[in-house]
Amino acid sequence: MFEYRNGELWAEDVAVERIVEEVGTPVYIYSKAHFVSQFKRFDDAATRNHTICFAVKANSNLSVVNVFAQLNAGADIVSKGELFRALKAGIKPENIVFSGVAKTKDEIAYALENNIKMINVESEDELYAIDEVAKSLNKKAPIAFRINPDVDPKTHPYISTGLKKNKFGVPYDEALELYEKANKLDGIEIVGVQFHIGSQLLDTTPIYDASVRIAKLIEALNDRGIKIKIVDVGGGVGIVYDEKTDKEPDVNKYVSDVEKAFENFDVEIVFEPGRFLVGNGGILVSRVVYHKKNLNKRFLIVDAGMNDLLRPSLYSAYHRIAPVKLTGSERIVCDIVGPICETGDFFARDYEIEDVPNSGLIAVFSAGAYGFTMASNYNSRPRAAEVMVDGNSFKIIRKRESLEDLIAGEVL
Numbered sequence: 001m002f003e004y005r006n007g008e009l010w011a012e013d014v015a016v017e018r019i020v021e022e023v024g025t026p027v028y029i030y031s032k033a034h035f036v037s038q039f040k041r042f043d044d045a046a047t048r049n050h051t052i053c054f055a056v057k058a059n060s061n062l063s064v065v066n067v068f069a070q071l072n073a074g075a076d077i078v079s080k081g082e083l084f085r086a087l088k089a090g091i092k093p094e095n096i097v098f099s100g101v102a103k104t105k106d107e108i109a110y111a112l113e114n115n116i117k118m119i120n121v122e123s124e125d126e127l128y129a130i131d132e133v134a135k136s137l138n139k140k141a142p143i144a145f146r147i148n149p150d151v152d153p154k155t156h157p158y159i160s161t162g163l164k165k166n167k168f169g170v171p172y173d174e175a176l177e178l179y180e181k182a183n184k185l186d187g188i189e190i191v192g193v194q195f196h197i198g199s200q201l202l203d204t205t206p207i208y209d210a211s212v213r214i215a216k217l218i219e220a221l222n223d224r225g226i227k228i229k230i231v232d233v234g235g236g237v238g239i240v241y242d243e244k245t246d247k248e249p250d251v252n253k254y255v256s257d258v259e260k261a262f263e264n265f266d267v268e269i270v271f272e273p274g275r276f277l278v279g280n281g282g283i284l285v286s287r288v289v290y291h292k293k294n295l296n297k298r299f300l301i302v303d304a305g306m307n308d309l310l311r312p313s314l315y316s317a318y319h320r321i322a323p324v325k326l327t328g329s330e331r332i333v334c335d336i337v338g339p340i341c342e343t344g345d346f347f348a349r350d351y352e353i354e355d356v357p358n359s360g361l362i363a364v365f366s367a368g369a370y371g372f373t374m375a376s377n378y379n380s381r382p383r384a385a386e387v388m389v390d391g392n393s394f395k396i397i398r399k400r401e402s403l404e405d406l407i408a409g410e411v412l
């Protein structure tokens with residue numbers, strides 16, 4: 001949905017330069033058509049009773065979440081704030097699942113008052129907190145345990161979550177005992193089992209392996225009279241960041257593998273994709289401020305920084321970067337860096353790119369997931385604007401922050 005026409009980058013049927021003229025830089029630009037088509041690819045692959053719960057942390061802009069709400073998606077949320085957003089964006093509460101290791105009683109109460117689908121419990125302490133809150137509200141909390149299946153997703157260590165050493169979920173070997181304990185609590189209604197082993201998985205075999213382990217657990221639970229109605233297989237399906245090295249995962253195979261792992265059970269399958277739905281539907285556009293040379297090292301200094309897009313700094317993540325206008329000028333090897341006072345403030349290092357003059361525009365691709373949602377005001381930089389393109393029109397879906405926004409709520 002982002003392509004070059006006569007050497008100029010377009011987002012669907014709108015020239016990126018036209019958006020920048022009106023909105024300025026840095027700006028996130030999203031393609032609605034990409035979001036819709038990714039959702040449909042996923043949804044069409046599923047043949048069994050299922051719900052796709054968009055992982056709101058990947059991109060939580062109301063208009064983005066609303067695209068999925070209109071497609072009848074649910075949401076996977078990890079905080080009270082995300083629940084608030086998901087509801088505002090039109091996601092039905094009965095399609096919302098709540099993950100996270102540190103849900104407070106206040107957050108649990110908010111979730112129960114809104115009658116969400118399921119709370120994914122990550123520890124025994126949390127189980128008792130949920131039971132207590134539910135009883136105080138005269139409710140039964142629908143829960144799943146998040147099981148740590150101890151399979152290696154073979155992705156970046158910061159985004160693998162299903163290993164024994166990670167903080168997420170409860171150990172596989174303790175699961176039966178925990179379900180037995182939960183089964184005795186008046187405020188708890190056991191409805192499901194959940195797992196999520198990591199993110200940016202280009203090979204989804206580890207998710208299948210985890211599913212097989214979880215299927216064994218469901219069998220053991222059913223034998224003990226604990227009926228599982230929902231199996232939630234988390235998110236994690238990866239996207240192509242680098243066309244030279246990444247191979248697009250086969251969504252049809254992934255979904256059919258998961259369905260096969262649970263073929264013996266009459267369960268609803270919940271998927272929690274985040275990155276897959278939005279990652280390649282967004283770019284971050286930034287203006288070149290200066291060129292600089294320190295001895296042999298060249299820098300392209302741009303007006304977006306790690307406060308706008310943290311992934312390269314946080315995970316050494318690769319993002320493809322290219323000029324918005326191709327002019328055929330010489331190719332240079334440079335570091336593409338931002339204005340933040342940190343050595344870690346870079347988008348790419350030793351990167352070969354067609355040179356872009358000062359005031360020219362660059363696009364950082366694959367920025368639709370974990371881009372704006374990780375943005376901060378570090379160095380007192382107002383956060384970027386967000387724009388959604390739909391066909392030949394576009395709309396500002398979040399205004400650029402102002403200087404006044406920067407100090408809102410502060411006291412002198």
Ligand SMILES: *Cc1c(COP(=O)(O)O)cnc(C)c1O
Pocket residue numbers: 055057058076099100196198199200234235236237272273274275276369
């Ligand atoms: C982050 C997260 C997701 C989404 O992960 P993606 O890799 O973006 O698909 C899904 N479920 C849980 C519990 C998460 O923490």
